[in-house]
Amino acid sequence: MAVDTSEPPAAAVRDREPVVRERPRRGPAAWVAMYHSVSDCAEDPFNITISAARLDRQLAWLRGRGLRGVSVRELLAARARGEERGLVGLTFDDGYADFLTSALPVLRRHRCGATVFPVVGRLGGENDWEVSGPRKRLLGVDDIRRLAAAGVEVGSHSLTHLDLSRVPDDVLHAEVHGSHALLAEITGQEIQGFCYPYGTLDARVRTAVRAAGYRYACAIAPGTGNTGDLALPRIHIGQADTAPRLEMKRRLAHFWGRTVEAS
Structure with missing residues (x-):
C-alpha cells in the first residue's frame, strides 16, 4: 500500500494536536485523626479518652471549615479519584464499646x-x-455486626494487641492473618484495613500485613523508612484538643509528615 508522505495542510495539523488538559488542582494533603475511647473518664493515664461533648465540638469545628470526617476506606477511594479535598479520615482504635453508645x-x-x-x-x-489504667469494655461480636451493617468500616487491630515487631513469625502470622479471617467471617465483608498496635512496624510486619490481603494499614508516625498505604500516618486527637490546638495540628500535619499524600 502506498504511503502519502506529503505535508498535510496546517489546519489539519492543528486539528490533530492533542488537547492538553490541566489536572484539577488538589487542595491541602488529607490527614487521618486517631481516636480511641469516647466516654467520661477521670482516670486517663494514656490520654486515650475523650468525652462525647468534646468530640461533638471537634466535629463541629471540622464541619465549620468545610471538612467532613470519613472512613479511611472512603478517604483512599476519594484520593484515587483526586477528590480527597475536604475529607479527613476518622479512626477509633481498640474497639471500645463506647464507640457504639457515645461516638456513633x-x-x-x-x-x-x-x-x-x-x-x-x-x-x-x-x-x-x-x-495500668482503667478497664474498659470492648465491642462484642454482635456490636461489630451492627456497625458493619450500618456502614461503619471495620478493620483489624490484630488479635491481642501485641507489639508485632517483637513477636516470632508464627505469632505474627496469627495476629495478622487470623484477625483478618475472623473479622471477615463476623462481618461478611472484605476487610481492607489494618492498624498496627502501638503504631510500631518494620519491613517484616509490613510484608505480613500485605500477604494477609489488607489494602492499607494505619500507623502513627511511621518514619521516613515506612511510606505508602501500608504505613499511613495519623494525628492523635485527645480531650485537650480545643479549636486552636486542632487548627495548629492541621497546619503542622505536613511538616510533621502526618499527611496522606496523593498517590
Whole structure:
C-alpha cells in the first residue's frame, strides 16, 4: 500500500494536536485523626479518652471549615479519584464499646463516617493488654455486626494487641492473618484495613500485613523508612484538643509528615 508522505495542510495539523488538559488542582494533603475511647473518664493515664461533648465540638469545628470526617476506606477511594479535598479520615482504635453508645450518635449528627479497629481476639472482653489504667469494655461480636451493617468500616487491630515487631513469625502470622479471617467471617465483608498496635512496624510486619490481603494499614508516625498505604500516618486527637490546638495540628500535619499524600 502506498504511503502519502506529503505535508498535510496546517489546519489539519492543528486539528490533530492533542488537547492538553490541566489536572484539577488538589487542595491541602488529607490527614487521618486517631481516636480511641469516647466516654467520661477521670482516670486517663494514656490520654486515650475523650468525652462525647468534646468530640461533638471537634466535629463541629471540622464541619465549620468545610471538612467532613470519613472512613479511611472512603478517604483512599476519594484520593484515587483526586477528590480527597475536604475529607479527613476518622479512626477509633481498640474497639471500645463506647464507640457504639457515645461516638456513633455524634458522628451521625455531623454526618461523618469513621473506621473502627477492634482488637479481634478480645471482642466482648476488656482492654487487658494495658498493665495500668482503667478497664474498659470492648465491642462484642454482635456490636461489630451492627456497625458493619450500618456502614461503619471495620478493620483489624490484630488479635491481642501485641507489639508485632517483637513477636516470632508464627505469632505474627496469627495476629495478622487470623484477625483478618475472623473479622471477615463476623462481618461478611472484605476487610481492607489494618492498624498496627502501638503504631510500631518494620519491613517484616509490613510484608505480613500485605500477604494477609489488607489494602492499607494505619500507623502513627511511621518514619521516613515506612511510606505508602501500608504505613499511613495519623494525628492523635485527645480531650485537650480545643479549636486552636486542632487548627495548629492541621497546619503542622505536613511538616510533621502526618499527611496522606496523593498517590
